Amino acid sequence: MAALALITGGAGFIGRHLATALLRRGYQVRVLDSLIEQVHGGRTSPSGLDPAVEFVAGDVRDAEAVAKALSGATHVVHLAAEVGVGQSMYAVERYVSVNDCGTATLFQALIDAPVKRIVVASSMSIYGEGLYRRPDGATVEDAARQNRRPGEPWDPTDAEGRPLAPIATPEAKSPALASVYALTKYMQERLTLTLAPAYGMExxxxxxxxxxxxxQALSNPYTGVLAIFASRLLNGQPPMIFEDGEQRRDFVHVEDVAQAFVLALEHPAAVGQVYNVGSGEDRSVREVAQLLAQAMGREDIAPEVTGQARAGDIRHCIADIAKIRRELGYAPRRDFAEGLAELAAWVAEQEAVDRVADARRELEARGLVA
Structure with a gap:
């Protein structure tokens, strides 16, 4: 009998791609999802899921729904979570409830119905600022930006005021939890790595x-930055970039992420481990906005660089993916330019409600943008 993988939050962006990948690997796949309006736009049934996937409607905090979804499962991928640093700083109860109480509800059920392995989606946000190097070559784990005055650099500096250079951040870096979202993702991670082995699971x-x-959900103003930029460009509006746009990130294609989850579910070396999942390449947010505009044929729309900072945001965080390459054989396959072209072609066939300005006003009203 085929292994049965349950994906919580599996009707979302990553979950749909992962479900397809697992079906190809011979798994039976079941999805538990509450189809929240912010992500699914008021749909009452999932969109884009392979017809072979069994769908269970329910909230991850609902013990009865979770027990139903777990029946017969041999593996779990836990994706169900509220996502977004900015929103987490004011929707505190919602984020803690879904992300942490939801994970607790899942594990309460797993105590009575254990599975072979559970893989949880954590986040680079748990690092806070990434790893940096001082001008003398020494690494800095605890870089932090002080209250910035107009005209001062955005980047962290050392004690002498010299700029620090961002370098790739490995899993060994200590967490620096700078947002409610980061706190909840770290809690999900620790609950998984603490409770799974206590009950004979991996x-x-x-x-x-x-x-x-x-x-990706184009009408969700707290989703991934490329989807937010695409929604703005599709509506003839400039991508909105905080700070000066030179903050650096790693952008990884969803198919490569699905590959990483499959490896984490199956590889013997993965048990009890934490892995970074990225592309191994970093780019500035401004550069990415410009490249996406070109891919969408909207070079005429320049990004709007606000010069403002959001509470909870960090400056640079670059992925070191050496560990997952070495131990699990992970290899990112999707070229960024090709991925952008694919995204642009898909976006051209969509409609999106641009809620970015509303989200910015919400943050400003709460004093979370300065």
């Missing part, structure tokens, strides 16, 4: 960088 955590690709 636990793995994947720290995801900026995931992009076709199928």
């Amino acid at each position: 636990g793995v955590a994947l720290r995801l960088w900026n995931v992009y690709g076709p199928g």
